[in-house]
Amino acid sequence: MKRAMEMPELTRASSKGQIVIPSDIRKRLHVKEGSVFGVVAKNDTIILKKLDTKITADDMRTLKLVEESWKDIEEGRYKRTSVEDFFKELSKWKKSKR
Numbered sequence: 001m002k003r004a005m006e007m008p009e010l011t012r013a014s015s016k017g018q019i020v021i022p023s024d025i026r027k028r029l030h031v032k033e034g035s036v037f038g039v040v041a042k043n044d045t046i047i048l049k050k051l052d053t054k055i056t057a058d059d060m061r062t063l064k065l066v067e068e069s070w071k072d073i074e075e076g077r078y079k080r081t082s083v084e085d086f087f088k089e090l091s092k093w094k095k096s097k098r
Helices: 021-027 057-074 082-097
Strands: 036-042 045-053
Touching: none
Parallel strands: none
Antiparallel strands: 036 045
């Protein structure tokens, strides 16, 4: 049996690029505050895929540290070190986290 094609909902992007997902779609997909989506874009099409994965506070802290580290590298705020010195520093860091 052929399924009737659903009429698309319309929405607009805000000045910050935010897009509202219409309430009936949010209810049907159980989209709540903090729901995680994968986003893919091809030509003029954007696809959102609701993911069941929860991002933890620890995940967010790690992502923030990675972002800050890349910024430091891009802006030249890093130092070169030998492999041996790197592992010595890593060992100190691990001990301080215990």
